[in-house]
Amino acid sequence: MFEYCTDPExxxxxxxxxxxxxxxxxxxxxxxxxxxxxxxxxxxxxxLAFGFLGAMSARAQVAPVRWLGQAYxxxxxxxxxxxxxxxxxxxxxxxxxxxxxQAFCPDWTDPIRQGNDFLVCPDAxxxxxxxxxxxxxxxxxxxxxxxxxxxxxxxAANVMFGAMRAVPRAQMETAEAYGMTHRQTFWRVLVxxxxxxxxxxxxxxxxxxxxxxPLLFLLGVEDIVYWARELGGTINPRFTxxxxxxxxxxxxxxxxxxYLAFTRVSEILIERxxxxxxxxxxxxxxxx
Amino acid sequence: MKKLILxxxxxxxxxxxxxxxxxxxxxxxxxAPWNFINDAGEVxxxxxxxxxxxxxxxxxxxxxxxxxxxxxxxxxxxxxxxxIIAGMSITDERDEVIDFTQxxxxxxxxxxxxxxxxxxxxxxxxxxxxxxxxxxxxxxxGATLVEFATPEETVAAVRSGEADAVLADKSFLDTxxxxxxxxxLERMEQIGGGVGMGVRESDGDLKATFxxxxxxxxxxxxxxxxxxxxxxxxxx
Amino acid sequence: MSCWVTIQDYALRxxxxxxxxxxxxxxxxxxxxxxxxxxxxxxxYFGALALLIGFxxxxxxxxxxxxxxxxxxxxxxxxIFIFRGSPLFIQFFFAYFLFxxxxxxxxxxxxxxxxxxxxxxxxxNTAAYSGEIFFGALRSVPRGDMEAADAYxxxxxxxFKRITWPTMLRLAWPAYTNEAIFLFHATTLVFFSGFxxxxxxxxxxxxxxxxxxxxxxPFVPYPILAGFFILLTLGVIxxxxxxxxxxxxxxxxxxxxxxxxxPNLIR
Numbered sequence: 008m009f010e011y012c013t014d015p016e017x018x019x020x021x022x023x024x025x026x027x028x029x030x031x032x033x034x035x036x037x038x039x040x041x042x043x044x045x046x047x048x049x050x051x052x053x054x055l056a057f058g059f060l061g062a063m064s065a066r067a068q069v070a071p072v073r074w075l076g077q078a079y080x081x082x083x084x085x086x087x088x089x090x091x092x093x094x095x096x097x098x099x100x101x102x103x104x105x106x107x108x109q110a111f112c113p114d115w116t117d118p119i120r121q122g123n124d125f126l127v128c129p130d131a132x133x134x135x136x137x138x139x140x141x142x143x144x145x146x147x148x149x150x151x152x153x154x155x156x157x158x159x160x161x162x163a164a165n166v167m168f169g170a171m172r173a174v175p176r177a178q179m180e181t182a183e184a185y186g187m188t189h190r191q192t193f194w195r196v197l198v199x200x201x202x203x204x205x206x207x208x209x210x211x212x213x214x215x216x217x218x219x220x221p222l223l224f225l226l227g228v229e230d231i232v233y234w235a236r237e238l239g240g241t242i243n244p245r246f247t248x249x250x251x252x253x254x255x256x257x258x259x260x261x262x263x264x265x266y267l268a269f270t271r272v273s274e275i276l277i278e279r280x281x282x283x284x285x286x287x288x289x290x291x292x293x294x295x
Numbered sequence: 296m297k298k299l300i301l302x303x304x305x306x307x308x309x310x311x312x313x314x315x316x317x318x319x320x321x322x323x324x325x326x327a328p329w330n331f332i333n334d335a336g337e338v339x340x341x342x343x344x345x346x347x348x349x350x351x352x353x354x355x356x357x358x359x360x361x362x363x364x365x366x367x368x369x370x371x372x373x374x375x376x377x378x379i380i381a382g383m384s385i386t387d388e389r390d391e392v393i394d395f396t397q398x399x400x401x402x403x404x405x406x407x408x409x410x411x412x413x414x415x416x417x418x419x420x421x422x423x424x425x426x427x428x429x430x431x432x433x434x435x436x437g438a439t440l441v442e443f444a445t446p447e448e449t450v451a452a453v454r455s456g457e458a459d460a461v462l463a464d465k466s467f468l469d470t471x472x473x474x475x476x477x478x479x480l481e482r483m484e485q486i487g488g489g490v491g492m493g494v495r496e497s498d499g500d501l502k503a504t505f506x507x508x509x510x511x512x513x514x515x516x517x518x519x520x521x522x523x524x525x526x527x528x529x530x531x
Numbered sequence: 532m533s534c535w536v537t538i539q540d541y542a543l544r545x546x547x548x549x550x551x552x553x554x555x556x557x558x559x560x561x562x563x564x565x566x567x568x569x570x571x572x573x574x575x576y577f578g579a580l581a582l583l584i585g586f587x588x589x590x591x592x593x594x595x596x597x598x599x600x601x602x603x604x605x606x607x608x609x610x611i612f613i614f615r616g617s618p619l620f621i622q623f624f625f626a627y628f629l630f631x632x633x634x635x636x637x638x639x640x641x642x643x644x645x646x647x648x649x650x651x652x653x654x655x656n657t658a659a660y661s662g663e664i665f666f667g668a669l670r671s672v673p674r675g676d677m678e679a680a681d682a683y684x685x686x687x688x689x690x691f692k693r694i695t696w697p698t699m700l701r702l703a704w705p706a707y708t709n710e711a712i713f714l715f716h717a718t719t720l721v722f723f724s725g726f727x728x729x730x731x732x733x734x735x736x737x738x739x740x741x742x743x744x745x746x747x748x749p750f751v752p753y754p755i756l757a758g759f760f761i762l763l764t765l766g767v768i769x770x771x772x773x774x775x776x777x778x779x780x781x782x783x784x785x786x787x788x789x790x791x792x793x794p795n796l797i798r
Contacts, residue, residue: 087760090719098750121496368747426740457643
């Protein structure tokens with residue numbers, strides 16, 4: 008990074024630190040913060056979409072759809088997220104490849120499962136084995152987002168399901184009295200009114216999502232905790248220009264500060280949003 | 296097997312797909328000196344150098360990917376990369392699920408590191424990394440086994456006195472003894488075979504290619520040079 | 532080997548009773564179910580004890596946060612903020628580090644074992660989360676209830692014990708149920724990252740991991756683990772439902788129902 012970094016052994020104090028903190032490995036560490044943030048900001052709306060679909064189907068009129076929705080919510084909520092992450096990504100990946108295999112290689116005669124191997128035709132591979140590394144990384148990232156969204160979608164569905172039922176019956180009846188159809192009542196009254204009731208739960212869910220990011224390494228994404236462990240561990244002079252002892256404490260301290268700051272900022276923003284949504288509602292604690 | 300190659304070729308022709316010879320090499324990146332992430336943030340170590348040389352000899356384009364150790368085999372059989380080159384000892388259990396090339400290092404003995412030379416291993420508390428062959432060995436031997444999630448923590452446990460000794464690959468312990476008063480015990484254990492590259496059982500071609508490349512490196516002595524340079528094991 | 536023998540050998544393996552060595556080859560579904568089930572003992576131990584003890588600390592924290600006196604309020608606020616604002620993963624790391632240092636200095640040497648140390652972390656963690664839930668509920672205790680108490684001349688400690696606290700619990704219960712579910716799930720982190728496993732006596736995830744590692748097939752042990760946790764979650768929901776009924780027994784029939792649909796303030 009800096010010119011004087013060419014011979015780290017001669018450096019000391021702040022100059023050594025400035026070189027140490029700008030090694031390629033550290034740059035990866037800093038980038039992983041960006042990765043985690045981007046992932047969170049993509050996952051949140053995706054999980055919300057899953058949650059909305061889940062909540063909608065859980066209160067559907069058609070029984071099989073309702074059962075499906077309710078099963079999704081209760082099964083996924085009942086399982087610890089780690090247990091899910093440990094096998095779900097591979098299952099998801101194989102599922103996609105299997106579907107592509109059916110679509111692209113109808114003439115393929117060899118079995119897909121050969122012993123332990125999972126073999127689809129080259130065209131069905133995701134990503135294609137000829138694609139560059141960044142495609143593989145983007146795909147891995149996408150799988151991680153999807154897995155997170157499915158897990159947290161179930162929690163979001165539960166919150167929204169409750170929120171939909173919390174909307175006062177009188178409001179729905181008024182809408183019906185005005186001659187709105189079932190569909191219109193749903194979209195024009197229930198959905199807009201629901202958010203106020205859903206927000207506290209969804210806000211909490213966002214906090215849980217933030218705090219679940221240390222599990223990202225299970226999904227193949229090199230997150231901040233992965234790099235903190237990697238960088239903080241004792242390292243022998245044979246493998247680095249910057250040998251040091253067990254510094255994990257300092258790296259984890261930095262992560263602690265990051266998480267506390269991030270959740271605090273989120274809390275403040277959610278509180279503001281909450282105030283705005285409550286504005287003008289006929290409930291206790293609403294702003295005038 | 297032959298049928299599979301034929302149909303692959305036929306399909307490649309009909310679909311007009313040019314199969315690039317990119318081989319994805321899966322490694323862990325947390326196991327110096329075998330494989331680790333260097334200051335520049337890239338995969339480095341004995342296996343990086345070895346793998347690059349093997350690919351050059353086999354005229355393949357290789358790409359390095361890191362994967363967490365626990366899921367390294369499931370991800371290989373699922374096709375997310377094509378080989379495992381991660382200091383993986385050839386064991387019977389693993390061999391049932393995947394295929395190995397011929398070993399590229401002779402068996403590396405497992406060694407104990409402790410704070411003093413006079414630890415009696417059998418009656419001691421021995422630290423090992425969770426789900427390694429060393430952990431299984433200690434459990435079998437009857438000493439008190441204490442398992443940690445990462446190698447770093449196993450060594451830290453000996454330093455802090457939580458465990459009397461740590462059992463791990465000798466090449467790994469070589470990098471930690473001498474610091475903070477850690478010493479290596481004289482007793483060694485022969486667990487596990489040599490280290491080889493893992494490939495899918497259905498990937499006979501790739502196995503043959505790498506087998507030939509490893510053989511050629513054995514023959515001209517360049518493999519031994521690499522082993523000595525990185526101090527990973529004894530030479531052939 | 533029949534399944535019954537396996538159950539005899541391994542059902543209590545996680546607490547050190549039964550076969551010393553774990554199965555090493557020819558893994559059967561029976562072995563996997565038995566050992567993973569055996570590990571659940573620890574998940575239930577951590578979850579149940581942490582909830583029980585955490586409950587009382589949480590009540591204290593909620594009152595502290597609600598207090599006018601800043602010497603009571605500030606510590607409670609900070610405690611809740613730190614434990615709610617950071618991942619459990621990192622809390623375990625710091626706790627283990629701290630307990631190790633204490634041990635080296637010669638104080639409380641037993642905290643480095645998961646059974647004690649991780650339990651302490653989980654207690655503090657759930658106390659912070661529940662404390663926040665209780666605090667929110669404390670704030671929503673209807674003013675009318677308190678005024679009625681005043682009118683009857685019920686004040687001070689009696690008022691708190693008879694009116695405020697039960698009402699707070701009643702309001703907080705749905706959210707508290709969620710917290711309990713999350714806490715049980717969080718117990719899987721204890722041995723996964725944080726505390727060492729002694730003599731292969733681990734929790735359900737430890738054994739699931741063991742089988743996944745030995746069979747190289749994650750698609751059997753983890754779904755078994757998931758099944759156990761779904762059962763546990765159903766149990767928790769059932770138990771808390773019974774308590775919810777008891778808390779609400781004085782309310783008129785239709786208001787009882789409405790309580791369940793209050794927007795849940797989960798973790």
